[in-house]
Amino acid sequence: MLNVKQPEKNCIYRADCIEVLRGLPERSVDLVIADPPYYRMKGDFDFVFQTVSEYLAWCTEWVRECYRILKPTGAFYCWGSSQMIDKLSVEVLDKFDWIKRNLIVWNYRTGRPAKAAYRNEAEFLWFYSNPLHEINIDAIRVPYDEGGEKDKRKNPKGKSCGNVWEFSRIMPNYRESTGHPTQKPEKLAERMILASSKAGDLIVIPFAGSGSEIVPCAKLDRYFIAAETNESYVKNIILPRLEKERIPFSNNDYRKQPLATLRPLSGADRR
Ligand SMILES: C[S@@+](CC[C@H](N)C(=O)[O-])C[C@H]1O[C@@H](n2cnc3c(N)ncnc32)[C@H](O)[C@@H]1O
Numbered sequence: 001m002l003n004v005k006q007p008e009k010n011c012i013y014r015a016d017c018i019e020v021l022r023g024l025p026e027r028s029v030d031l032v033i034a035d036p037p038y039y040r041m042k043g044d045f046d047f048v049f050q051t052v053s054e055y056l057a058w059c060t061e062w063v064r065e066c067y068r069i070l071k072p073t074g075a076f077y078c079w080g081s082s083q084m085i086d087k088l089s090v091e092v093l094d095k096f097d098w099i100k101r102n103l104i105v106w107n108y109r110t111g112r113p114a115k116a117a118y119r120n121e122a123e124f125l126w127f128y129s130n131p132l133h134e135i136n137i138d139a140i141r142v143p144y145d146e147g148g149e150k151d152k153r154k155n156p157k158g159k160s161c162g163n164v165w166e167f168s169r170i171m172p173n174y175r176e177s178t179g180h181p182t183q184k185p186e187k188l189a190e191r192m193i194l195a196s197s198k199a200g201d202l203i204v205i206p207f208a209g210s211g212s213e214i215v216p217c218a219k220l221d222r223y224f225i226a227a228e229t230n231e232s233y234v235k236n237i238i239l240p241r242l243e244k245e246r247i248p249f250s251n252n253d254y255r256k257q258p259l260a261t262l263r264p265l266s267g268a269d270r271r
Pocket of ligand 1: 015180229
């Protein structure tokens with residue numbers, strides 16, 4: 001496995017995120033967006049854990065590093081499934097000395113009907129932060145519901161964003177679709193990035209997947225450091241996606257030292 005002693009900004013590491021996180025100085029990161037494997041749900045990567053306690057012990061290991069690297073103004077977002085989101089909070093996230101801010105519900109509205117349960121049409125996102133973090137409310141305002149147009153109390157810029165986020169899932173025919181088994185819409189990460197960081201901030205993405213968090217980072221001029229263990233996802237999904245989005249990167253290092261670093265250029269260098 002690659003030795004990641006000093007991770008560089010705007011690099012995607014084909015590496016275990018724990019190794020990448022350990023290479024980062026404490027209190028150096030503005031935002032972490034984590035979309036870890038869920039426990040036994042969908043992709044192959046979900047099925048490497050034999051027991052719930054093994055899964056939670058692994059989560060504790062990488063979350064400890066996220067907590068260590070976060071600035072006093074920093075924020076941490078972590079996805080989870082309905083089966084695991086409560087355990088993740090009580091048995092992992094609450095063990096650290098940060099503030100539990102919201103449980104965000106991503107309501108994607110579709111889902112398979114079941115005989116003995118309600119249709120699952122949501123996933124869950126924990127938002128924790130250090131005490132000095134504030135969200136940028138104006139950057140993520142949403143339209144008001146119809147009606148009451150003359151109500152003077154309404155903010156002309158829109159309603160402040162609540163903790164139920166409505167975006168559809170990525171369907172195979174969507175332009176954004178990459179074939180990654182658990183790809184999330186870019187709009188989700190875009191909202192977290194706009195709310196909890198500003199241009200020039202450093203964002204850590206421990207589980208890059210198809211790059212859904214990397215692309216909005218690059219488009220919004222944030223720096224990022226990302227990790228992904230699966231070579232094929234980096235090579236066959238993330239790189240072509242950056243290319244398609246016209247986000248340039250230098251892959252000299254990638255060729256010299258296969259699967260090490262990919263270096264998108266800064267926003268200023270964008271074509
Ligand atoms: C839920 S997916 C992330 C999907 C991503 N949010 C997206 O929308 O494309 C989790 C990813 O973490 C990767 N992964 C699993 N274990 C890892 C580890 N220890 N370090 C880094 N990446 C890992 C998997 O290969 C998978 O692509």
